[in-house]
Amino acid sequence: xxxxxxxxxxxxxxxxxxxxxxxxxxxxxxxxxxxxxxxxxxxxxxxxxxxxxxxxxxxxxxxxxxxxxxxxxxxxxxxxxxxxxxxxxxxxxxxxxxxxxxxxxxxxxxxxxxxxxxxxxxxxxxxxxxxxxxxxxxxxxxxxxxxxxxxxxxxxxxxxxxxxxxxxxxxxxxxxxxxxxxxxxxxxxxxxxxxxxxxxxxxxxxxxxxxxxxxxxxxxxxxxxxxxxxxxxxxxxxxxxxxxxxxxxxx
Amino acid sequence: xxxxxxxxxxxxxxxxxxxxxxxxxxxxxxxxxxxxxxxxxxxxxxxxxxxxxxxxxxxxxxxxxxxxxxxxxxxxxxxxxxxxxxxxxxxxxxxxxxxxxxxxxxxxxxxxxxxxxxxxxxxxxxxxxxxxxxxxxxxxxxxxxxxxxxxxxxxxxxxxxxxxxxxxxxxxxxxxxxxxxxxxxxxxxxxxxxxxxxxxxxxxxxxxxx
Numbered sequence: 001x002x003x004x005x006x007x008x009x010x011x012x013x014x015x016x017x018x019x020x021x022x023x024x025x026x027x028x029x030x031x032x033x034x035x036x037x038x039x040x041x042x043x044x045x046x047x048x049x050x051x052x053x054x055x056x057x058x059x060x061x062x063x064x065x066x067x068x069x070x071x072x073x074x075x076x077x078x079x080x081x082x083x084x085x086x087x088x089x090x091x092x093x094x095x096x097x098x099x100x101x102x103x104x105x106x107x108x109x110x111x112x113x114x115x116x117x118x119x120x121x122x123x124x125x126x127x128x129x130x131x132x133x134x135x136x137x138x139x140x141x142x143x144x145x146x147x148x149x150x151x152x153x154x155x156x157x158x159x160x161x162x163x164x165x166x167x168x169x170x171x172x173x174x175x176x177x178x179x180x181x182x183x184x185x186x187x188x189x190x191x192x193x194x195x196x197x198x199x200x201x202x203x204x205x206x207x208x209x210x211x212x213x214x215x216x217x218x219x220x221x222x223x224x225x226x227x228x229x230x231x232x233x234x235x236x237x238x239x240x241x242x243x244x245x246x247x248x249x250x251x
Numbered sequence: 252x253x254x255x256x257x258x259x260x261x262x263x264x265x266x267x268x269x270x271x272x273x274x275x276x277x278x279x280x281x282x283x284x285x286x287x288x289x290x291x292x293x294x295x296x297x298x299x300x301x302x303x304x305x306x307x308x309x310x311x312x313x314x315x316x317x318x319x320x321x322x323x324x325x326x327x328x329x330x331x332x333x334x335x336x337x338x339x340x341x342x343x344x345x346x347x348x349x350x351x352x353x354x355x356x357x358x359x360x361x362x363x364x365x366x367x368x369x370x371x372x373x374x375x376x377x378x379x380x381x382x383x384x385x386x387x388x389x390x391x392x393x394x395x396x397x398x399x400x401x402x403x404x405x406x407x408x409x410x411x412x413x414x415x416x417x418x419x420x421x422x423x424x425x426x427x428x429x430x431x432x433x434x435x436x437x438x439x440x441x442x443x444x445x446x447x448x449x450x451x452x453x454x455x456x457x458x459x460x461x
Contacts, residue, residue, distance in 0.1 A: 145321070145323065145325050146325060146327060148301050148325075149319070149321065149325040150338075150339075151300075151301060152299050152300075152301060152317050152318075152319040152395075153317075153318070153319075153338075153339035153385075153389060154316070155338060155339060156342065159338065159341065163327065163330065163338055164327065167327070167329040170329075
């Protein structure tokens with residue numbers, strides 16, 4: 001079963017790489033480097049320690065944005081679930097963040113925030129509304145029958161929060177994390193590009209593009225995709241280990 | 252004594268209870284009989300305080316502790332059977348006595364071997380037995396039973412009824428049970444009261460000979 005799945009995945013990957021190869025050969029392999037050229041650059045990059053420092057620093061920014069954005073989203077999402085006033089007060093702010101294009105954020109942040117912090121703040125601003133909305137929705141979706149049962153048995157609020165409300169919001173929490181990871185990567189790298197931040201993947205992509213090293217642009221993009229996939233796979237494994245969804249199958 | 256006086260209750264434009272009064276003696280098992288959807292469960296919710304949007308008064312519930320068996324088991328799916336009981340028991344008795352207390356009630360409902368199981372691994376009947384164990388294990392003054400056998404097949408219903416009968420014999424508290432099954436009512440109740448009218452306006456004592 002697992003072997004056939006790996007084989008299937010391998011052939012799908014092969015198909016897309018083949019397509020990429022054909023396009024690069026048909027078009028112009030300088031403008032669109034072939035997968036082999038990209039792989040060669042990747043190999044070249046893998047031999048320098050600067051590459052790992054760059055990846056490490058970008059990864060650190062992504063993780064910091066994720067942790068802070070998720071933390072704030074959970075905190076305010078819960079508060080908004082409990083209090084209508086908090087929910088109504090935050091509504092315009094959340095709506096504003098959701099509808100503002102990422103590029104506008106980055107440019108505005110470049111004016112007022114230290115450029116080292118621009119990618120982190122930008123990542124936070126994109127993760128926060130996702131997590132906030134998910135937790136808020138999860139909180140409001142808590143089974144009313146369980147709330148009634150807890151009221152009849154006079155379960156104290158603290159116990160209700162930790163054993164009823166928080167576990168009820170878990171599926172929404174996990175879904176929020178998985179969505180945030182992808183968005184956070186994109187936002188952070190975009191912010192690194194526009195902030196022209198040295199020792200960052202975004203900077204490497206942008207400077208490679210400026211000196212017409214398109215194979216490097218592609219190689220760095222592949223690195224981003226690999227890092228993002230790795231984080232997502234690790235998170236999914238962690239969620240699977242917690243075994244939460246299994247318990248939600250029948251309520 | 253539990254006294255319901257001149258109770259009126261409506262859901263938007265639908266009047267379900269109108270100027271209804273009822274007296275229930277302490278320590279008795281009272282079965283309220285009525286067809287499905289007549290407002291029996293609403294009465295229980297009002298007695299327990301879950302529903303307070305009504306007019307009239309309910310005396311004799313002040314400072315009383317309730318236990319409630321709902322139509323569905325209402326177990327927290329992410330907690331084991333034991334933790335579901337702990338969820339309602341903590342703070343109501345010394346912590347070092349809770350485990351033993353839970354074990355004795357799970358033994359009573361023949362689910363001691365399943366104390367570490369999650370609700371999704373239990374059958375409908377088993378879940379309802381956990382719900383019974385939860386209701387009886389919590390120290391209470393008034394026990395409310397809202398059609399606890401609804402949706403269960405005949406054999407399972409018979410099995411659970413026998414279990415409830417056994418548990419009720421050991422419990423000398425006031426019990427109010429609602430049902431639409433006359434046999435169920437006579438088997439478990441000291442008194443069977445039929446709710447009359449739609450909306451409910453009065454009640455009458457039902458004799459077994461009927």
